[in-house]
Amino acid sequence: MNLPVLKAADFASDQDVRWCPGCGDYSILAQMKKVLPDLGVPREKIVFISGIGCSSRFPYYMNTYGMHSIHGRAPTFATGLKSTRPDLMVWVITGDGDALSIGGNHFIHALRRNIDVNIVLFNNRIYGLTKGQYSPTSTEGQVTKSTPMGSIDHPINPLSLALAAEATFVARSIDAHVKHLGNMLQRASEHKGTSLVEVYQNCNVFNDGAMAYAQERKQRAENVVELEHGKPLIFGEKSDKGVRLVGSRLEVVNLADVPVDDLLIHDEKEPNPAIQMMMARMRYPEMPEPIGVLRAVEGVATYNDQINDQVEQAKIKKGPGSLQELFTTGDTWEVA
């Protein structure tokens, strides 16, 4: 079949986008519209499902099928849909409060089932839609409307959580790093199984600059390490620093002192998530924070494939269901 060539604009719905001017969400929306035409999937076969929050308005702005659902529950709608309609490409749009607080349970279970949907988690470390309360990814001590004396919660790290659930695809990107972001969305869409892309997203109204160390181009080189499969972990303005594994911990080294061969080589395909977990735990300011594909393990059965395989197998083994047979098998008796 010859697919019409679509452009980014073809994916825009007729609805006005209503995020605050300057919000990082705009960039993610733009990258999504840019990536989708290249995937070769017709618009009517794509579904965006979101929960509640600023990011979750996303489906309204896409000219695809979409559902703006309930706070925290987007992965469950996606699971029901993908299980019964494996022909569709399903995206889940969520935020840090949505996925990690009220929806933490569903987030874990979608990942461990490996249902073939793509989860994009907009992490702005704040509650935006409800006007500025701290979120599960807010930093300790962060002063917000609901934490005037500073947050006393220990923040959750979505990548660690995903790895603990044995997610098969885990990546991170940054709203302002548009090319990288587009790349990650593309990679996520290609993975068979649940894909998680955490995106550092600036909420310029309630948490402006919270991740400036990673978002601002100037600071980024020193504070972020871009992962590439099979390549050593090198970062820095002058690419003069690296990360190496010493015993059971990672440390930053100066390439002036340590040869490149001693650096940790990134292996996104390693099924054992131990080292990926150590990398996920690298936090600013002690360590550079990793972006890129942390983990991409292919060949793990997906929930949607298996639930449908069982139906096919049952049909082969027992023959297609017959009501007549169902009703009359076992003890029956006649009344004349």
Next chain:
Amino acid sequence: MTASPTTSKNVKTVSGITVRLAGDSGDGMQLLGTQLTNTSALAGNDVATFPDFPAEIRAPRGTRAGVSGFQVQFASEEIFTPGDQLDALVVMNPAAMVTNLGDLRKGGILIANVDGFVEKEFKLAKLEANPLDASVIEETYRVFKVPMTKLTRTAVAEHGLSQKVGDRCKNFFAMGLVYWLFGRSLDTTLRFIEDKFGRKPEIAAANIAALRAGWAYGETTEAFGESFQVEAATLSPGTYRNMMGNQALAWGLITASELCGKDLFYGTYPITPASDILHELAKFKNFGVRTFQAEDEIAAMCATIGAAFGGTMAVTASSGPGIALKAEGMGLGMILELPMIVINVQRGGPSTGLPTKTEQSDLLQCMYGRNGESPLPILAPRSPGDCFDIAVEAWRLATECMCPVMILSDGYLANGSEPWRIPDIASLPKIDIKHPEGADGDEPFLPYARDEHLARPWAIPGTPELMHRVGGLEKQEGTGNVSYDPANHQHMTDTRAAKVNQIAQRIPDQDILGETSGDVLVVSWGGTYGACHTAVNKCRQAGHSVSHMHLRYIHPMPKNVGELLKAFKTVIVPELNMGQLRMLLRSTYLVDCIGVNKVQGKPFHISELVNAIESHVSVPSKSTGNSKSTGNSKPNGKANVQSRAS
């Protein structure tokens, strides 16, 4: 396997028998009960059953809390309940005896496994002495003390089992004796044993030996002078099978899915007493059934909505506590206007309540338990077999109105059983579903346009040109875009309510047992149908002016209900809750109603309903003169009659 033996002793024919088998949870009483039921159904009797078991999987052995019982009535006439009073009670230990004896009628048969009546067991049952020794027992009942454990040991001795394993056969001994007593054939159970224990021939042989020994004991012991027989009932012609409520729901769902040509998605989370629907459906993947055991009740609900959005027949089920968790999802399903079924198999509440006991106390939860104005259609089956028809009807309505439909079953229906006439599949009407297939010329697609039933189109992902977004924010009529317009919100709220209310115009008028006006109208819903129907019939036979209205459509109710209610001097509403349907009837129709209410984890006795009715009829009853209704709850285990003043 040889044929079932026949008795040479005197046989007395009776019209019906109610028997309860009671023992420790581990004694296999549920198995015994199911076998007796199936055997009686195959003998052509009408049957009705009521299993009653503790919530704990392994309740402390020998205690009163650990007693498990199974009641079955089999009869040569049509019956609607498992019976009030017991004609026979079989008890395996003292705890079973003291917790069940109150239901045995005077002169009834009490069979006790005396090997279970020992010092240690008295202590466990918190008894000072052997309850069988009380002189009143022999004076009141026909008591048979049978050393079942010892006799079973002798019977299975040659099969070389350890004593522990061998002793487990004693429920089959009890079964054999019960079969002898009621003239039942051993065939069904012999087949069952061979099927179930085929891989362990020594166990199969021992169980068969125990079964036959029990039968032979009845036949040879002098103590048992005569046995009883119940002739086949005159049911309407057809092929029958025994059917339990949860099984009927599952089969009804599968049938609806076949009738509409869609695969079935069943998203759920394990909960008593709804889980058996999942177990049943999981067996039938070859019908295109996909069962999803979710991480929680909310996920089960929302996955169901996701599947519905994709165009699949989607169903979820739970019990009260789970329905509470699903409430937000049900509200979304309602505003998305997608078809799905939500089943509530009610149990005793509130909170965790009484998981294994029956109650009807979630009616108002299902009517109103969501935020905002969110009316949903509600249907309630009236018997185990009716669960089948209700499941099919629920899907028909859901797709016709593009709306979630609720089914309110209960633990009594779920685990109870009755003969079910196998329907003629060809005669079941197809469920016609149309999905729009593409844009209508250059017209923009309107996902919230409406048809004659006020239903919106079910446009499913994958359909070119019909891309649209749905969500929980209020919709603009027609376009479905987010709208905060005040007039539109009013309009959409009115429309969603009207869509549900209009169902009343399309469903059959409410039927009634008896005259359409008179002294007393008994109004019931759900699993109390059998008790209410039988009680009303008794009162009518006694010459009273009493009619019965049983609602299967709870919301909306059939359009003639108000008129019928107003045609009676007194309206009595028996419910296993504290007056929820009564509240709906009073507020909807401005008709006063008297409640007969009970929440004891048990179904109504026919006699308590007869008493309640008789206290409100003008002609005094010929049979009883002692019935009175009072206003307040009484601690004596009787239903609480709520007078007009309450």
